[in-house]
Amino acid sequence: MRVYIGKRLLEIVPTVLMITLVVFVMMRSIPGDPVVALLGDAYTEEDAIKVRAEYGLERPILVQYVIWLGKLLQGDWGVSILNGRPVLHDVLLRLPVTFELIALSMAVALAISIPAAIIGAVRRNTWADYTATTIAMVGVSIPEFFIGVLLLLTFSIGMSGALPSSGWVYLPGTCPTIVCAAGLLGNAQHVLMPALALGVGRAALLTRLLRASMLEVIRTEYVTTARAKGLAERPVIFKHALKNALIPTITVMGLQVGFLIGGAIVVETLFAMPGLGTFGIDAIIARDYQQVQGFALVTAIAFVVINLLVDLTYTFLDPRIRYTG
Amino acid sequence: MRSLRLATFIVFLASLAVIASPFFADAQTPKRGGTLRVSYGNEIANLDFHTAPGYEMMWVAMNIGCGLLNITPDGKFVSDAAESWSSTPDGLLWTFKLRKNVLFHDGTPVDAAAVKFSIDRLMDPNTKSGMRAFYESVHSVEVLDPQSVQVRLKHPYAFFLHMLAAYRTGLVLYSPTATQKFSLEDRKQGKPGSIVGCGPFKFVEWVKGSHLAMERFDKYFVPGLPYLDRVMIRVIKDPITEMAAFKNGEVDFIASFSPEHVDTMKAQNPAAVILTGKETTPMLAAMKVTVPADGKPMSKERKPHPIFGDLRVRKAIGCYGIDRKEIVKIAFKGQATPWVGMNPPGTLDTVDVNHLCPYDQAKAKALLAEAGYGPSKPLNFELMANTEKSVFNVIATVIKDQLGRLGFVNANIRVVDKVHWMNTTLQDGPWDMYVEDLLSLITLDSNAYLSNSTSTWSHPRHNDPKVDELYARYARELDAGKRKVIAKELVEFMADKMYWNNISGSPFYMVAQPWMKGYTYNAEFEVHYDKVWLDK
Numbered sequence: 109m110r111v112y113i114g115k116r117l118l119e120i121v122p123t124v125l126m127i128t129l130v131v132f133v134m135m136r137s138i139p140g141d142p143v144v145a146l147l148g149d150a151y152t153e154e155d156a157i158k159v160r161a162e163y164g165l166e167r168p169i170l171v172q173y174v175i176w177l178g179k180l181l182q183g184d185w186g187v188s189i190l191n192g193r194p195v196l197h198d199v200l201l202r203l204p205v206t207f208e209l210i211a212l213s214m215a216v217a218l219a220i221s222i223p224a225a226i227i228g229a230v231r232r233n234t235w236a237d238y239t240a241t242t243i244a245m246v247g248v249s250i251p252e253f254f255i256g257v258l259l260l261l262t263f264s265i266g267m268s269g270a271l272p273s274s275g276w277v278y279l280p281g282t283c284p285t286i287v288c289a290a291g292l293l294g295n296a297q298h299v300l301m302p303a304l305a306l307g308v309g310r311a312a313l314l315t316r317l318l319r320a321s322m323l324e325v326i327r328t329e330y331v332t333t334a335r336a337k338g339l340a341e342r343p344v345i346f347k348h349a350l351k352n353a354l355i356p357t358i359t360v361m362g363l364q365v366g367f368l369i370g371g372a373i374v375v376e377t378l379f380a381m382p383g384l385g386t387f388g389i390d391a392i393i394a395r396d397y398q399q400v401q402g403f404a405l406v407t408a409i410a411f412v413v414i415n416l417l418v419d420l421t422y423t424f425l426d427p428r429i430r431y432t433g
Numbered sequence: 434m435r436s437l438r439l440a441t442f443i444v445f446l447a448s449l450a451v452i453a454s455p456f457f458a459d460a461q462t463p464k465r466g467g468t469l470r471v472s473y474g475n476e477i478a479n480l481d482f483h484t485a486p487g488y489e490m491m492w493v494a495m496n497i498g499c500g501l502l503n504i505t506p507d508g509k510f511v512s513d514a515a516e517s518w519s520s521t522p523d524g525l526l527w528t529f530k531l532r533k534n535v536l537f538h539d540g541t542p543v544d545a546a547a548v549k550f551s552i553d554r555l556m557d558p559n560t561k562s563g564m565r566a567f568y569e570s571v572h573s574v575e576v577l578d579p580q581s582v583q584v585r586l587k588h589p590y591a592f593f594l595h596m597l598a599a600y601r602t603g604l605v606l607y608s609p610t611a612t613q614k615f616s617l618e619d620r621k622q623g624k625p626g627s628i629v630g631c632g633p634f635k636f637v638e639w640v641k642g643s644h645l646a647m648e649r650f651d652k653y654f655v656p657g658l659p660y661l662d663r664v665m666i667r668v669i670k671d672p673i674t675e676m677a678a679f680k681n682g683e684v685d686f687i688a689s690f691s692p693e694h695v696d697t698m699k700a701q702n703p704a705a706v707i708l709t710g711k712e713t714t715p716m717l718a719a720m721k722v723t724v725p726a727d728g729k730p731m732s733k734e735r736k737p738h739p740i741f742g743d744l745r746v747r748k749a750i751g752c753y754g755i756d757r758k759e760i761v762k763i764a765f766k767g768q769a770t771p772w773v774g775m776n777p778p779g780t781l782d783t784v785d786v787n788h789l790c791p792y793d794q795a796k797a798k799a800l801l802a803e804a805g806y807g808p809s810k811p812l813n814f815e816l817m818a819n820t821e822k823s824v825f826n827v828i829a830t831v832i833k834d835q836l837g838r839l840g841f842v843n844a845n846i847r848v849v850d851k852v853h854w855m856n857t858t859l860q861d862g863p864w865d866m867y868v869e870d871l872l873s874l875i876t877l878d879s880n881a882y883l884s885n886s887t888s889t890w891s892h893p894r895h896n897d898p899k900v901d902e903l904y905a906r907y908a909r910e911l912d913a914g915k916r917k918v919i920a921k922e923l924v925e926f927m928a929d930k931m932y933w934n935n936i937s938g939s940p941f942y943m944v945a946q947p948w949m950k951g952y953t954y955n956a957e958f959e960v961h962y963d964k965v966w967l968d969k
Contacts, residue, residue: 140852144859148478148486150553150563151859152889153731159561190622193641248537257673264677265701273677274669276643286638287665289645380678381668382643390476390642395852 109423116419120412124405125177131404132173135397141165142189142395148167164191165397176401185405186389186398195402195417198387201284203278203406205383206376208295209302210368221314228315229322237396240315247312252371256305258376260323264300271297274380302375309371310364317360321353351425358425362418369407463516463951466966468663472675472684474691476668479621480628480639481556482605483562491602492688492960496664497538497647498605498630499654501529501548504528504598504875506710506955508781514543514606524589524911531580535654537608538635539626545582549574550609552584564604566882567596570908589909591916592878595781599875599958606631633659633963642668653963660951676701679944685967686952687944688960692765695942706945708954711779712770712938714873715880716824718755718816718832719962720747720866720934722895730861735896740814740865747931749800750812750866752790754842756835759792761937763937764827769937774924775884777938779956781876782920786928798839808841812819814865815843819854825868832868858892867892870939874958877920878908884933895932 143159144151160166179186185196224240232236245391264273278293298393325331326349334344372385380386384403391399422429473492482494501515510518515529537542549698554560556568570590575583586593591814597604611629612620619627623639630636633655634647645666649659667684669675671696678684680702690698690707698705720741725732741747757771773790807810818829836842844866849857857864871890874880881904883890886897899944903923910916927933942955951964 139856140850141856141860142852144855145478145486145852147484147561148563150484150486150561150565151855153860155561156860187618188622191641192618194622198641201640259678260673265477265680269681269683272683273681274674274683275667285640285643287644287663301810378671380667380674380675382640386642393850393852 113416113420116416120416121411122414124408127402127408128177128404129173132397132401135167135392135395135400137167137174138395140395142242142397145394145396146190152161160273176398180196180405185402188396188399190394190396190399195398198399199402199406201380202387204278204282204284205381205387206369206372208279208299209306209372209375209383210365210383212299212303213306213310213368213371214364216303217310217314217361220311221318222306222350224311224315225318225353226350228319229326232323232343240319244312244319247308248316250309251374252305252309253374253378255308256301256375257370260378261389271307272299276381276383298379298381302379302381305378306368306371306375310368313364314357314360318353318357321356322349325349325353355422355425358421362415365414366407366411369410400401437826459708461950463660463964464968465660465966466662467969469661469686469949469962469965470663470684471664471666471686471688471962471965472669472678473666474668474670474672474689475673476641477639477645477666477856479784480623480636481617481620482602482630483560483564483607483615485621486563488689488957491957493645493647493666494605494630494961495601495632496634496962497628497632497636498602499535499543499632500597500602500604500606502594502598502959503603503959504595504955506953506959510594510598514548518594520593524591524593525586527584527586527593528577529546529584532654533580535631536652537606537611537629537631538612538650539608539629541608541610542579543606543631544579545576545805546579547606547609548582550612551604551606554607554612555604559797564601566888567600567879577845589911591908591911592876595876595878600879625858633961644837650683655963659963661962662960677945679705682946685946685949689957690942690944691822692940692942693827695768696766698944699701704947706947706949708945708952709940709944710954710956712772712940713779713875713956713958714775714939714941715772715775715777715933716769716868716870716936716939717830718751718828718866718868718934718936719892720931721864722747722750722893722932724863724894725861732861735894738865740812741803744930745800745804746806746812747934749797749804750836751931751934752928753793753797753800754836754839755790755832755936756792757787757790757899757936759835760831763831764824765937765940769940770902771937772935773928775927775933775935776874776877776880776920776924777935779938782872782917783877784921784924785927789925789928794839801842806841811841811843813843813845816846817854817857817864817867818846818848819851819867819869820848821851821854822870824939825870828868859889861894868936873941876957877923878904881908884927893932895930897930897932899926900932 143156147155154209164172187194228237228240263271277298278288278290279295280290280292283290331344331349334348372383373389376383376385377389388403391403466653473489475489477489478487482498499514499541499878502510502513504510514531514535516532517530520527537543546614552574554563555562556571570586570588572585572587577583608629615627620870628636633653634651637646637648648663673689675687676698679687721738722741723735724738726734726736761767761769761771770778772778774784774786816829816833819826826848833844833846836844882888885891885901885904886895907916907919907923910919945952948968949965950968951966
């Protein structure tokens with residue numbers, strides 16, 4: 109098992125390298141120059157040339173990449189071209205916000221999808237099944253920003269400000285800044301709508317997937333055997349069927365992390381959250397290459413690590429699965 | 434009987450008013466304390482006030498920093514760190530007397546040396562300040578004594594005080610001690626201690642993507658000010674979220690609100706105080722006049738643009754082919770002024786030249802026919818709009834539709850992001866026409882660096898020296914009456930040659946909660962929170 113984990117961790121290195129290289133090349137290939145954004149109304153061609161030289165932007169792309177990589181190995185993620193802030197500092201400042209958002213979105217998705225899928229599978233072709241399936245279909249079809257706007261209109265504008273529309277309150281003891289709001293209730297109030305906006309779409313997808321998986325599993329012989337042995341329906345469903353049906357669902361959950369990070373960009377912008385999503389989109393719009401690289405790096409690592417954790421989860425769900433070196 | 438009842442009722446109301454008057458009077462007495470929560474629609478670029486682009490930074494600089502003087506909405510100059518100023522009759526020598534009690538936030542005095550240091554820094558090409566162009570007329574700055582500083586000009590500059598007060602941020606004084614102690618990078622990222630001003634608020638912290646906080650400077654030179662303890666600025670980019678935050682009372686002040694949502698804001702928040710004023714920002718449909726003759730961007734060797742290099746085409750499309758009234762009606766719901774003149778109606782020395790460009794399809798067709806375009810040879814060009822404001826796309830769409838009515842003109846709309854637009858236009862890239870609102874203009878002179886032939890920001894890249902000559906004459910004329918005459922000549926010339934194709938003014942809105950008191954609206958030019966207080 110340890111050998112397997114070690115191998116998988118080593119595999120992260122080429123994957124992350126590949127992702128960062130692609131992002132590096134792509135960012136420099138799209139039209140736009142961060143120097144223009146930096147100089148703004150002070151722009152002159154002479155100053156632009158000087159600034160490009162200061163940041164090494166006039167060098168060949170691969171040379172720039174190697175330099176960036178060299179600094180990265182020394183723990184230097186670079187500084188923002190636009191505001192001079194250390195990229196790693198800003199990434200670490202924003203990561204907890206996005207991490208909490210994604211974790212809670214996934215929790216929302218599971219809280220909706222598991223019961224809906226079980227009901228749909230156990231009471232197949234009944235009104236309960238049709239309701240769950242229809243809601244899932246609607247959920248999949250509505251984009252996050254639209255759900256977000258609906259939630260805003262309902263809970264922030266429509267219900268006399270029942271929930272705050274924007275901003276962020278940190279969990280107690282996690283304030284990273286001088287001026288900072290922290291509190292459990294405030295945090296819950298601020299994260300609820302974004303997590304719902306992001307989680308509902310994922311819930312819909314997982315419901316459909318888990319329902320199909322459950323339908324397959326409850327027809328298998330070992331489930332029939334469990335019933336024949338006189339086990340009550342509840343342990344049959346939850347202990348025997350659900351655990352096995354969860355394996356493909358968990359695989360998809362891991363893959364969904366990428367979509368959640370993409371969705372976080374939209375949701376964080378809508379709810380004005382100081383997370384990694386807004387950091388990424390601002391960096392891309394300003395062509396702040398260093399920040400974009402930082403964003404790509406952290407999301408690539410997160411994606412690979414989470415998928416590794418997903419693979420390891422299989423062993424707990426199905427003891428027959430064993431990883432060897 | 435009925436009139437008796439009415440009289441009794443009136444007496445009752447009057448008595449009530451007398452009894453209640455102390456409460457109302459009390460409500461209008463400024464209260465100290467509280468946090469003003471401000472919403473910005475865009476992120477602050479960085480915090481080096483002399484170089485960072487964007488209004489968002491400027492509105493911070495105006496509250497953390499101080500300058501020599503400020504300007505009121507009616508154009509009067511009022512004292513800031515300078516208590517008085519005077520000039521010689523030829524306008525070449527300006528002397529500023531500084532107040533004695535002005536301190537930077539690091540405790541060092543705001544003296545003549547600090548003023549000289551700040552102006553010299555702005556004029557230094559190594560600073561790469563967008564303000565440098567405005568100081569072209571400055572020959573030197575001399576310290577007379579700790580409280581007196583003298584600025585010698587190379588030539589008279591009628592707008593010297595305007596420039597110091599309100600061109601871009603106006604002059605923001607830098608503490609020499611702090612500037613030498615911290616690096617540019619430190620200032621840009623807002624490192625603790627590096628942002629040192631002499632304004633009413635001290636910098637606390639800037640957490641990009643989250644907030645910028647400033648707090649009262651207790652040793653501010655105006656006794657009793659500011660009233661607020663703290664100002665918290667947050668960035669809320671989505672207008673719907675911004676409106677929800679405002680309705681919930683999560684923000685007290687929206688520093689720049691999109692015109693297309695003003696009606697919704699009014700409907701949702703009848704108590705909201707909508708602040709707006711004379712239009713000072715031009716909304717233009719710029720046409721490129723020349724392109725590099727040698728194919729190298731920014732080359733001084735120019736040749737006419739293949740389409741808009743021909744004045745007849747520029748006039749047909751920009752002057753007669755565009756119905757400005759219809760654009761304003763659709764894009765701004767009528768809340769802007771159709772305006773052909775280069776400087777919008779709220780700018781000093783504005784000139785109405787709308788009669789030069791009436792909407793006239795027949796004239797447009799005739800000019801295009803003269804230039805060789807017609808049904809057998811349609812005119813196709815690219816119309817660029819950027820994603821910064823949705824109104825740009827609306828205007829581009831209306832223009833496309835209006836030109837389509839000519840029968841043989843097709844404007845292909847290309848939507849790009851702001852940085853792409855800036856790259857293309859600033860670096861002399863390939864473009865035909867774009868829709869954009871540029872800098873707010875407090876004077877016609879402040880538009881020189883966007884429209885004379887040598888300016889980097891003169892995107893049409895006309896190379897007509899007459900424009901430069903008119904601008905120079907205008908700026909150097911000290912007689913206000915004669916200046917007006919030159920302004921008229923300049924604006925008419927620009928419209929006649931279509932070097933600057935204005936559509937209208939671009940309205941600017943701020944929104945305040947009813948409990949936010951003491952704020953004086955002065956468009957984008959002066960955004961000060963020193964006299965603001967919260968009546969909660």
